[in-house]
Structures are given as structure tokens and as C-alpha cells.
Amino acid sequence: RGLGDVYKRQPPDIHGVFATATEYFEKCAEDARKAGLNVEVIMHSTASHTDFAGQVDIIEDFVANKVDCIIVSPADVEPMKPGIAEANRNNIPFIIVNLLEPIEGVDVTSFIGFDNSEAAEVSAYSVLDYLGGPGVLGEGEMIDNPPEYLDLEFWRDLYKDINPAESNIGGKLVLVEGLAGSFYSNTRLEGFHNVIDEYPGIEILATLPADWTRERGVEVGEDILETYSDIDVIWSVSNEQGFGVLTAIESAGRQDEIGFFTNDGTPESVQAIKDGRIVAETWHGFPEWGWYGCKFGILGALGLEDQIPYQFDIRPRTEYKGNADDFYPNVKLESIDWEEMIEQYNMQ
Secondary structure (H helix, E strand, O other): OOOEEEEEEOOOOOOHHHHHHHHHHHHHHHHHHHOOOOEEEEEEOOOOOOOHHHHHHHHHHHHHOOOOEEEEOOOOOHHHHHHHHHHHHOOOOEEEEOOOOOOOOOOOOEEEEOOHHHHHHHHHHHHHHHOOOOEOOOOOOEOOOOOOOOEHHHHHHHHOOOOHHHOOOOEEEEEEEOOOOOHHHHHHHHHHHHHHOOOOOEEEEEEEEOOOOHHHHHHHHHHHHHHOOOOOEEEEOOHHHHHHHHHHHHHOOOOOOOEEEEEEOOHHHHHHHHOOOOOEEEEOOHHHHHHHHHHHHHHHHOOOHHHOOOEEEOOOEEEOOOOHHHOOOOOOOOOOOHHHHHHHHHOO
């Protein structure tokens, strides 16, 4: 139908989390092609997570090639503004995944993602549960018939009557952040501290950066284990680097004494939860990035931007052994009525 290109700019580690998003982006595009829409998806990435100028160069190249829509998972927010502004000047719909917060000074068609601070709060509550609080983990009070979504609303309600100073929740934690000083790392640490710091029985031994990579995660994990002999929990702000830390834990034979938590949600990490290697993880919705990113991108390319939500909240929630199958293999995504979309396009 002459729709042309939908561009999805992807960070450099195209395995793991971004491979999952890509898989569902392609599934959505294939679904659209079966309905008769001529959709071409082109992926591109920078050489490294810190190549912010390279990100902007890629976007400007997309603009020069007159694509119909650009979809980006930004490595950081501020460095992306010149690229977004360039797309704005050329009236190209611009969609951001992995983020829900508006970006001042530029026009973004839609944000598909979550509040990174709130996602980390979900992780913090999961850790509290493991360390003796109520919930679905650990040795604390186990709730009956947990709801489908163990999201922030659920956790806040469950803990609203608990006095942190009088609780028996306690333990020694090490936090593994991403790229020190970056938006995502800072925001997730902030959210985690918003909850954990209320509990005087919890001691944070250290916070170390693993730069979002599995290789660096192994090194950081080894350093943690050499430095601290008594650790109850290690939490990583993302699971790609987290698997490196987990490798170090398991290589040292300390998996039975350290509860490991992370954020993201991929087939690999969900399987690790089922296998008992990861206690719990907070879902970041990579299938939703791909599925709805593609859907909204096509709507934008067809000139149906009024049907695209400005913010699409993935609702970060806890994955654990009791609900792991609800994430993979049974990803819950709504079907898309392509015929109705085509009819609305023809009626313009």
C-alpha cells in the first residue's frame, strides 16, 4: 500500500533484551504484511552504549532517507534531543520505547514503556518480600490467591500498614547499576532507594556499575564476592549485565546463600526464574515494545496519529516462579485489527 519504511533504532547489544523486542517488532510487521500493508522494518544500532553522537547520526540518516516513522530506544535522554528535533522539522512521527516520561523541548508522538523509578520500586518491594515481608516470596506472610499483576499498586497496598521501623525485614544488599550517571541507571537506583531506605534493618553494602554488559557484570560480580563474605541479596538494574553477575555467583558456589534479583524480562531470564537461579525480576515489557511500537509506527506512517496514545504504560510487575509462564511462553498481547486500520486510512 505504499507505506514504506518503519525504522526501529536499536541499542548495540542486539541479543538479550533488545533481541526480544526485535522479535515481536518483526512479528507485528509480518502480521501487517499478511493483511496487505507494505511494511519494511529496518534495524540499526550504534557501536556502543555511549555513542550518543552516533545515535543522532543514525536518526539524521533516517530523516535524509525520508522514512515514514522512526522508533527509538534511547541509550540516554538528553543526547537524543537533536535527533528528535531533526525528525520534528521533517514532520516524521517519532516514537520512543523504554520510557514513559515526556521529554521537554521536543515533540514525541508516543512513549511506550514505563516509569523507570516505579519499576525499580516494584523490585524493591520484591526484595522486601524475600527478606521477610508479606507477599509471594521468602519466609514472610504468604498471601492467598495473588492477583494477575503484581504491579506497584499491588505492592504499595500490601505494605501500606507496615511500619518499617517495627518490622523484622532486614538484610545486606549489593546494588549493581548500569552506566554510572546515565538517566536509566540513576532513575532506577532512585526508585529502589525510595522504598528500601525506609527500612532500617536493610544495609546496602555497595553500589557498583556494570555498564549494561554481561562481560562487565562478571567482573563486578567477582569483585563483590571477593569483598563481601555476607550478602543476602544482589539486585541488578538490568538482566543483561545481571547474568554476568549471576555467572560469578554460581562460579563461586554461592547461589544458595545469595538471593539474586534483576529487572527486564526476557525468555532467558524467565527460564532462569523457573530454574530457581533468579528469585524474581521486574517486567519491562520487551514484547510490548515491539508489538505496540510497530502498531503505532504504522498508524503514524498512515497519517492516523490521532489514534496513537501519547503514553502507553506497560505496567512493570513482578515475575517469579509462581507466574513465570504468564510472561514466557504465554506473552499477552492484544490482536490488531489491520482491516479497520486500512479502512480508516482509505477514508481520509
